[in-house]
Amino acid sequence: MDTTTKTNENITLSIDGMSCGQCVQAVTKALSAVPGVRVGSVAVGTAEIEAEDNSAAGQAVAALEAAGYPARATAGGASPSSRPAGGCCGGAGKLGMASGDSDQRSTSSGGCCG
Secondary structure, three states: OOOOOEEEEEEEEEEOOOOOHHHHHHHHHHHHOOOOEEEEEEEOOEEEEEEEEHHHHHHHHHHHHHOOOOEEEOHHHOOOOOOOOOHHHOOOOOOOOOOOOOOOOOOOOOOOOO
């Protein structure tokens, strides 16, 4: 017996560790590989997806975590108000520090934005 609930609902994911365009590409690629998930839009810190069912939504979160981007569905589809420092650039790089971040790690060692 299949206990998967069909939802076909739009879900906003809050994604930690994203800080640049290459992060957006990696998240898009990870989500695109999940059966039952259609990717709407991906930006630094968020992704809009349509999940075929609860299982697909869970697989999307698992795929992002496997790619190094911890994610969670946000309540009511709201976008997160801030993103934590981290990701491939340590929260800095060509895009600069997010407003209010106190983390001043250097990106001189390289990375996608350094």
